[in-house]
Structures are given as C-alpha cells and as structure tokens.
Amino acid sequence: MKVEQRRALALYSGGLDSLLAMKLVKDQGVEVIALNFVSHFFGGENENAQRLCDQIGVKLEYVDFKKEHMEVVKDPANGRGKNMNPCLDCHALMMSYTADYLMKRYEADFLISGEVLNQRPMSQRKDALERVQELSKMDDLIVRPMSAKLLPHTKPIREGWLDIEQLENISGRSRHRQMEMAKAWGIENYPKPAGGCRLTEPNYSRRLKQLEADGMLHHEHSDLFELIRHSRFLRLDEKKYIFMARNQQEEEAVESYADMATFMVEGTSETPGPAILAYGEMTEEDLEIAKQLYSRYSKAKGKVEATMVINKEKVVYPAFDVEELTTKMKAYTMD
CATH class of the missing domain: 3.40.50.620 (HUPs)
Known part of the structure; x- marks a missing residue:
C-alpha cells in the first residue's frame, strides 16, 4: 500500500x-x-x-x-x-x-x-x-x-x-x-x-524608538522606517525630520522617496553634495538648516558659496560659520 x-x-x-x-x-x-x-x-x-x-x-x-x-x-x-x-x-x-x-x-x-x-x-x-x-x-x-x-x-x-x-x-x-x-x-x-x-540592531532601534516617541510607529508611516535605515537621521522637532545621504547608495535611496518630501535638496555639477529630504511641517529656519547641511557636507564645506537645487529650483548659498552650525546641531538628535 x-x-x-x-x-x-x-x-x-x-x-x-x-x-x-x-x-x-x-x-x-x-x-x-x-x-x-x-x-x-x-x-x-x-x-x-x-x-x-x-x-x-x-x-x-x-x-x-x-x-x-x-x-x-x-x-x-x-x-x-x-x-x-x-x-x-x-x-x-x-x-x-x-x-x-x-x-x-x-x-x-x-x-x-x-x-x-x-x-x-x-x-x-x-x-x-x-x-x-x-x-x-x-x-x-x-x-x-x-x-x-x-x-x-x-x-x-x-x-x-x-x-x-x-x-x-x-x-x-x-x-x-x-x-x-x-x-x-x-x-x-x-x-x-x-x-x-533590523529590530535587533541597536542603531536602527534607537532611531525607530525616536519615531515611536513621536507617535509615528504605524503602518502608514512605513516609508520612514526605510529612510532611517538608509540615511543620516536628524530630528528637528516632533514629527519633523531631515534625512541626508552619506554615499551613492544612500543617495539613490533618499531620492526614491522624494514624493513624500516637504522639500528636497539635491546636488549640482558646480557643487556636488548629498541628497537631503525634509519631512514634516518645515519652517524657514528649518530650510536654512538644510541649506547649511548641504553646504557643509558638499564640496564647498561651508567655506565658499554652494550651488544646490531645492524642489527643482537652483539656489546659491553663501559661505557661513560652520562652527555655529555644529553648535546648533547639539540641540537635535543626529547620527
């Protein structure tokens, strides 16, 4: 049988x-x-x-x-x-x-x-x-x-x-x-x-806990779970975040989420630099921080004027006090 x-x-x-x-x-x-x-x-x-x-x-x-x-x-x-x-x-x-x-x-x-x-x-x-x-x-x-x-x-x-x-x-x-x-x-x-x-990874978990504290640990915010994985993460305030690429792979990842951005900062041939995505209700002061971040981590290093594209519009940003930006960043969570 x-x-x-x-x-x-x-x-x-x-x-x-x-x-x-x-x-x-x-x-x-x-x-x-x-x-x-x-x-x-x-x-x-x-x-x-x-x-x-x-x-x-x-x-x-x-x-x-x-x-x-x-x-x-x-x-x-x-x-x-x-x-x-x-x-x-x-x-x-x-x-x-x-x-x-x-x-x-x-x-x-x-x-x-x-x-x-x-x-x-x-x-x-x-x-x-x-x-x-x-x-x-x-x-x-x-x-x-x-x-x-x-x-x-x-x-x-x-x-x-x-x-x-x-x-x-x-x-x-x-x-x-x-x-x-x-x-x-x-x-x-x-x-x-x-x-x-990823939930077992200490660095990723710290970032996710930040989202949880802001009430963002929900299925509908899943794009944020990917962004904290693929970029440098800056929390300006509750539910207000900046994600900045650190290499070419992260550049592509950050740019792929452009549709959810309040504003996107992208590089130019004149001043190559990192893609930056801002999420949440941003103010003019927040936009200023994003411009300075781009300049600081671009070829300009904040020491000379930097050309960038913000929401498809070319912007020229002057040299600025990088130490002042560093001091300002201590008020935020960045890794």
Missing part, C-alpha cells in the same frame, strides 16, 4: 538553521514549502535565499504580513528584547498566521521551525519555545528539527510522519554542528548568523 506523502510548511528566514531544518525533513520524504514572512523590518525577495531553496529542492513562497506584524511591534504582549525586537510575539504571530490561513491553503500537515534550543536568550529557551507554541494556535503540529531530540515529541514525530533518529539534538550558540551539516550537504554561501531582523 502506498504511504501518503506528508506536506510541511517551514518558517524560512533565509538563514542556515531554517535551511538545514527543511533539509532534514525533506530527506524523510516530506514535501516542504518554505515560507518567508515579509514585514517592514525583515523578509522579502532575496536571490540568495531563493538559490539556497533551489539547492535543497524546496519551493519558496513569500507571505506579506506587514500590517499584522506592525501591531505586534507597537504593543508586544510578551515585551521586547534588548532592542525593538518582540521575538516571542513575532514568532507566535507567524505561526498563528500559518495556522489560520496557510495550512489550509497549502493543504499542509505540520509546520517546521529552524529554531535552535538556547541559541537566543529571549526567544529560544525551552520555556519560550513552549510559550510560542501555546500562543501559536498550532496545537501539537510544530516540529523544530534542529533540536527535536531535546524537546517534547509533537504529533508528526509521535505518529511516525518523521523519524526522530534522523533529526538533531543541537543546543546553544555554537554553530559547529550546523557548519558540519552544511559542508556534508554541499551548502555554500549561506548568510552569517546576524538574524536578518
């Missing part, structure tokens, strides 16, 4: 742990579909993630849950980590979203997660994994292949859909076993274990 092939959905961050977890399950004859959840702070189409999924023979799907995730970021029931990361609630949300919508859509039998016991202090302790499972609505259908031998056996293992002996018993922060597995399977050019979530 032909045995029914099981199908599993996998939470796939793009990292090595989740990739190896999928490989362990796929090698037992289970069809695996990788789900990359896309929020404002992680996930999204990635050529390397697609290449790695292709290499182990699993289909990659993207799941947009930006609005739902935003609510968790704003008010996480289980708190945040060291930065802005609501890891417990985030993991539970991905799993409950899968339970509510995706299990039926893909006619899947169970869910795979690449979490490793005790690898992360907030979200991967045993009690935290149990808490996530409790919140997830997935009941008894979550398998964590990388640490399965150290965790209670869930239905897919108890029912014989998976052989526990072919799963792993990894615990802790060391990556030696994962690297051995990757080498054995010929998996190369996988991402370093940086997490991939």
